[in-house]
Every structure is written in structure tokens, then in C-alpha cells.
Amino acid sequence: MRGSAVLLVGLVVAAFAGAAVGAGSAARLVPAMYVLGDSTLDVGNNNHLPGKDVPRANESFYGVDFPGGPVATGRFSNGYNVADFIAKNLGLERSPVAYLVLKSRNYLIPSAMTRGVSYASAGAGILDSTNMGNNIPLSKQVRYFESTKAEMEVAWGTRKVSTLLAESFFLRIGSNDLFQSKPKTPVDVVALYTTLVSNYSTYITELYGMGARKFGIINMGPVGCVPRVRVLNVTGACNDSMNRMAAGFAASVKSGLAALVPTLPGFTYSLADSFVSTQASFANPQSLGFVNTDSACCGIGRLGAEDGRCKRNSKLCADRDTYMFFDAVHSTQRAAELAAQQMFDGPAHLTEPISFKQLAQKRY
Numbered sequence: 001m002r003g004s005a006v007l008l009v010g011l012v013v014a015a016f017a018g019a020a021v022g023a024g025s026a027a028r029l030v031p032a033m034y035v036l037g038d039s040t041l042d043v044g045n046n047n048h049l050p051g052k053d054v055p056r057a058n059e060s061f062y063g064v065d066f067p068g069g070p071v072a073t074g075r076f077s078n079g080y081n082v083a084d085f086i087a088k089n090l091g092l093e094r095s096p097v098a099y100l101v102l103k104s105r106n107y108l109i110p111s112a113m114t115r116g117v118s119y120a121s122a123g124a125g126i127l128d129s130t131n132m133g134n135n136i137p138l139s140k141q142v143r144y145f146e147s148t149k150a151e152m153e154v155a156w157g158t159r160k161v162s163t164l165l166a167e168s169f170f171l172r173i174g175s176n177d178l179f180q181s182k183p184k185t186p187v188d189v190v191a192l193y194t195t196l197v198s199n200y201s202t203y204i205t206e207l208y209g210m211g212a213r214k215f216g217i218i219n220m221g222p223v224g225c226v227p228r229v230r231v232l233n234v235t236g237a238c239n240d241s242m243n244r245m246a247a248g249f250a251a252s253v254k255s256g257l258a259a260l261v262p263t264l265p266g267f268t269y270s271l272a273d274s275f276v277s278t279q280a281s282f283a284n285p286q287s288l289g290f291v292n293t294d295s296a297c298c299g300i301g302r303l304g305a306e307d308g309r310c311k312r313n314s315k316l317c318a319d320r321d322t323y324m325f326f327d328a329v330h331s332t333q334r335a336a337e338l339a340a341q342q343m344f345d346g347p348a349h350l351t352e353p354i355s356f357k358q359l360a361q362k363r364y
């Protein structure tokens with residue numbers, strides 16, 4: 001599975017810095033946001049990667065409800081994705097522009113200093129081997145951020161950039177490694193958890209070494225309940241085995257982050273529990289306005305998930321806000337909005353040890 005559902009997965013890294021007021025916008029909690037992740041957060045990087053097997057959201061009906069559209073922007077959504085709504089909660093207009101787009105326009109550094117950059121790439125994993133050759137893996141996203149920082153320092157000076165990054169908010173998400181690896185025994189599962197958390201901790205430490213201090217992390221959710229997985233079951237039920245594996249990985253991430261705190265002075269994080277929040281949505285969807293939580297709004301065949309992608313010849317539901325999933329893996333704009341609200345300033349048990357809002361408000 002090349003994508004990952006925003007309500008269901010992983011680790012997000014975005015950086016936010018300082019307090020400022022943008023033209024025509026409300027007062028910001030942060031002036032910039034740097035996003036690392038996968039298809040849940042991708043806003044167009046994969047549209048600029050070569051190769052026929054690169055997962056892209058560059059055709060209808062993706063973007064059918066995007067403001068000013070319809071237009072397919074590279075987001076695996078009918079409109080905004082969760083990165084957009086987290087950014088909006090922070091006082092920004094939407095997610096920062098994709099790194100490869102900014103490079104092509106020669107506008108990387110102005111955006112990096114005033115709004116941020118998105119390095120997220122559909123299909124990416126914590127491991128380089130995940131969907132190899134068809135995405136920007138996390139290791140390369142970190143290197144892109146490193147090169148961006150170097151260019152920022154040339155343009156603005158080391159002190160100014162260091163101050164900005166110390167007040168930044170780092171976000172990352174991903175479940176593709178679990179889909180790709182397919183461990184067969186309990187021992188294999190534990191080994192996979194260990195490898196993923198070790199690699200992820202290394203990347204956080206590298207970002208910390210570059211000046212990052214605030215990390216907003218979306219933990220693993222019930223990936224066994226996305227339509228692409230449900231359709232493999234004759235009853236359309238969730239895959240409990242996959243959900244148990246996801247829950248185990250989420251617990252490992254939680255322990256791994258706690259272990260970093262005493263080793264990285266000033267390291268601060270907010271961990272969003274998307275497993276609990278998504279399960280609550282499944283249990284009482286009507287309270288959130290959803291009438292469908294098991295099928296893709298845009299797709300083909302049973303549960304709209306027999307092809308896996310949303311295409312021009314797909315069947316499109318009329319009321320996207322009543323569906324949790326837009327395609328066979330990714331959430332609708334409405335589901336992403338609700339998820340971001342919970343992460344930002346929702347019930348205390350859904351983020352720990354602090355909320356995304358409290359994390360953004362911290363000052364160094």
C-alpha cells in the first residue's frame with residue numbers, strides 16, 4: 001500500500017517558528033512550518049518525481065473541493081489534507097508549498113523563512129527500502145531540510161535561522177513500512193518495531209542537531225480499517241491482526257520518544273493518539289456527521305476500493321463531508337479537519353504530554 005490514512009497513521013514532522021502576523025491573516029502562533037511525511041501530508045512533491053510507478057494525486061477527482069478549484073494539487077484528498085488544517089490552526093493559510101515545486105520556481109528560501117516547506121512524499125517510509133525508487137524517503141527528506149537550512153543561513157545568517165528553528169514545530173507521519181515489510185512471526189514484528197523506532201529516533205536526533213526543538217507526532221492508527229484492507233475481507237470487516245501490529249508500533253513510538261527526552265536537552269513533543277481517536281469515530285460516526293466509515297467516496301467496485309485509487313472514471317459520492325475516506329486509503333477533507341482539531345486542542349487524552357497548540361506556544 002503506497003499511501004497512508006491521515007486518521008490512521010504515523011509520525012509527522014513539521015517545523016513552526018516564532019510569532020508573527022502574515023498579510024491578510026490572523027495572528028500566527030508560528031511564522032513557518034516544515035513538513036516531512038508521506039501521502040497523508042504530500043502537497044505535490046510526487047507530481048515532480050519521474051517514473052510510471054510513482055503514486056500521484058494529479059488528476060480528477062482529487063482536488064474536486066479544493067478552494068478555487070476543482071484542481072488536483074497533489075493532495076490525496078478531495079480538498080485540504082491534515083497538514084493544511086494543522087497549518088490553519090497555527091495561523092497559516094495552508095500547508096507550505098512542496099519542496100520540489102519551490103525549487104523549480106527558485107523560491108525555496110523566501111518560503112522557508114516566512115512560511116515553511118513541505119518535504120512530504122507519497123509512498124515514503126522510515127526505511128529507504130519502502131517503495132524504493134518511487135518516493136522521497138524520510139532519510140532524503142531530512143537531507144533536503146539540511147540543505148534548505150544551509151541556504152537559509154547563507155541568506156539570513158546563522159543566528160537568525162537558529163532562533164527560528166528553535167521556535168519551530170516539527171511534524172511527521174507514516175505507515176507504509178508496516179504495509180511493505182509484512183513480518184511473519186512475533187519475533188519478526190518486534191524486530192521491525194525496533195528497527196523503525198531506532199531509525200526514526202535517529203532522524204529526530206539529526207533534526208534536533210540542526211536546531212529543531214518542537215516535534216508534533218501523529219502516532220499509528222488502525223490501518224486495518226482502511227477500505228483498501230477491508231475489501232480483502234468477504235465481510236468488509238477490519239483486519240484485526242494489522243490493527244494489533246499498528247497498536248504495538250504506536251506503543252513502541254511512545255516509548256522511543258520518552259527515551260529521547262533525557263538525552264536531548266530542550267527536546268519537546270506532542271504525540272497524537274490517532275488510534276484512539278479513530279476508533280472513537282468508528283464507534284460513533286453520526287456524532288461527527290459521518291454516514292459512511294468503511295468505503296471510499298471516490299473509487300470503483302465494492303467499498304470503492306477494488307482499484308485503490310480515485311480516477312476520472314471512478315464513482316464519486318455526492319456528499320464528501322459524510323464520508324471518512326475519500327479514496328481507498330486516505331481521508332476526506334472533513335475527516336482531516338476533524339483530526340487536526342483534535343490534535344491541536346482536543347481532549348487531553350488524545351495528545352500527550354501536551355497538545356499541538358501548547359507545543360506551538362512554547363518559547364525558547
